Amino acid sequence: MTALLAGLTADHRDRLLALGHDVAWADGARIFEEGGPADRFWLVRSGLVALDVHAPGRGTLVVETLGEGELLGWSWLFEPYRWQLGAVARGRVSATEFDAAAVRAAMSDDPVFGLELLQLIGARAIGPRLRAARTRLLDLYGGGQGAAGTGPAR
Template structure:
């Protein structure tokens, strides 16, 4: 399936999608590779063409918790757009990965130079942030809390 026909790219108007793709370079990442670490500098982002990436969060005293798994068409990384440009999660491939990689500074510059393009990209990244926040919250409640405790605000 063409990643421009679904996922993050499909949400952009054709002119904005084409402009963004003009900044892409194709990369291949082996299975099991750490793509980025929580709190590392977010200087790039990816749109997954094939393969899967697990997003994880550090949990003190425990193994990192996988909060979501991304696949074809998904945007990997949003922290590059918002200061202080630090990753909020970690990411590791679940097998071989093919992706379009973008230099964050170049895309941020393009967003500043063309406000319509910048608004479109920012809007779609913000939609991803909102979905990921909800997914992370749900996953952490599944892992570490009970529904009743979450509703009352009390720890399990």
């Protein structure tokens, strides 16, 4: 069981899982494209998924790799419901897929379920990924000059 699912009450976990179904991708399969409609999301059961972004003049760059137990996709939560990144399978990947509109409707129908799911997604997926992205940006653009990028860390 993933950390996300373990953080839900048994009733809410069952409610979410009832909305999902199993999917799998072969190595190299494009799961979604940056800018495409974010109409579903996944809990990765096995394998690795590379999140990527197209950088003009540099091609497609991998910005993060997700694995077992991680949430793939959270753009489905925020309008305009478009993917901010792309995703590609690295090796064989299996996951549980959820229809975003159905989950959003369930969240609206049961605000306690909705709040619990939002808090877990924020704590287990969004927050850690934003912190990791910040660290990567500091590594890329800080030039080894400390967190502020203005000189050696003291």
